Amino acid sequence: MQIGIDSFVEVSRFGETDAQRAQNLIEEVVLADQVGLDAFGIGEHHRKEYLASSPAIFLAAAASRTRNIRLSSAVTVLSSDDPVRIYQDFATVDLLSNGRAEIVVGRGSFIESYPLFGYDLQNYDELFTEKLDLLLTLRESVSVHWQGKHRASLNGQAVYPQPVQQPLPVRLGVGGTPNSFARAGLLGLPLTVAIIGGEPHRFRPLVDHYRDAWKRGGHAGEPDVAVHALGFVADTTEQAIDQYWPMYQEVFTRIGRERGWGPISKESFVAQCSPNAAFLVGDPETVATKMKHYNDSLGGVSRVGVHMSGGGVTHAQQMRAIELLGTKVKPLIG
Template sequence: MTIEFGLDTFGDVTRGADGELLSHAQTIRNVVAQAELADRVGVDFFGVGEHHRPEFAVSAPEMVLAAIASRTESIRLGTAVTVLSSDDPVRVFERFATLDAVSNGRAEVVLGRGSFIESFPLFGYDLRDYEALFEEKLDLLVELLKEKPVTWSGTMRSSLTDADVFPKTENGMRAWVGVGGSPESVVRVARHGVGLMLAIIGGPAGRFRPFVDLYHRSVQSFGTPTNPIAVHSPGHIADTDEEAWETAYPGFEAMNNTIGRERGWPAYSRARFQNDVGPAGAIYSGSPERVAAKIADTIRTLGIGRFDMKYATGTLTHEAMMRSIELYGTEVIPRVKQLLADG
């Protein structure tokens, strides 16, 4: 099986050489430069997340992806994720079909309910409808992806009767749904016949094997297409383990503690970080050799078709991320392919 390798970013606002936080504008320009480098070093996919809070610069990922499309040649482009629950499926399709046109067929859409909830009150949605909004809107978007006139009705938005949506893509568009680890979400993905993107941000990858098996059983039960399964996990690469860990830790600490204060998490610690970068953790950080071995083990354990590393976390500098991207493309990906070929 051909394995794809991607990179994801949420557009985290980082610090410059003077230690001060960069502007949102400069952060976005840096994301475009990071994607350019990823394209040059042979990465297969580049994903940009959607958030609506001060720690992240990207609230309109399709705009950033369109800029990236104009400055890259081969890399596939998508989101990580599009918060479909607080968006409109028709507009989501139209934006991504437009991105697909300007990128010459390189667009993908990765959909999710959103682990951050800022977009719901911002766009006038009730959090009590969290589940129903996503279920209905996913149902409609899957119909729109068939690119034929749609007749549809639901309770969360107005009905459509023989509605046709433009522009059309030239060769269709791949769609994924991001899942954090609930069986119901996995079954939903299988029922709709789209790709499963497992967000593994804690614990060993092996604990997600039951979800992979459930997806395959559900696909057979529903008679829907079998799509590749992908994994999204955080990481950072440097020339040595020690350099990677020393560089990455402050960003992981800052981001975990910022979010943790809102969600009641305990303070992040160096001991926890070292556990997370080990075999039992979900952070893929260290030297190219260490990271490649861990990715290869995850691919074998889960039987996945794509691995996406979330290379940006917290205040990690642009320069450090650029080096991480370079090593991912030039050293980690070739090593993983060789490890898999060797068995």
């Protein structure tokens, strides 16, 4: 099982400027590479609390300062972007990193990008379906023939640059929609499941739905399931909870007000840190045990991406968490 970090590059709660926060992010990726973590993902958001509106630019900056770690989006909001431009951006990251780029595409859990770039939310699923088709077509040849409704057709135009990896890796990021799991399986795409609460075993029927769809699609190889989960590591579980809780409370209270959720309590947060629940929060042994629980619950997991956006904890705490993931948690996973 690979271990990675996913970040939305949260702005600092501790007085650092956005410029300093951006530099801290690059330091985080460099350290993750140095301690042997497998992947670093940066997720696209268009909100004042996050800096990652353009993940490819952060990943390109990290590419020249790292050697082994895979550099991924987590996710790219494909529905409100141009697949050609996405392909070009990540092909460039792939060249800069000598073949370490990945794209995780999804429809996004927030909707700010749709009006920002002039898209109608009534076309939410149709946009994604069409643009995913174009993105996958772009991987097949340099010159592209493609017809669409929401984007101008391509009639043999060549798309450059071309990446080191052929084809450029694309994963499908999903939440809890059965059709999204089935789509990934039928297309033969690797899957990244975002689990931000509850108990991992509850996602097993959806993951099995993906694996069944993979078989129906007649694809070679084995289905690939990765997980994106909230987490934080400290020297003790008590420290991890105390350091992570204020950020979690602030973020989910704000989102709760937007979406009509009830108030966030520390008791409910601590419950999500319990052995069978979703959060990967604790000391290294606790986190490693919970990663194994994810693997067992879902019938095999290729990678766990721990969502640690930084900014909500001090830079020193974030760096220590990254160090512990690489030097303590990863050896326990084997």
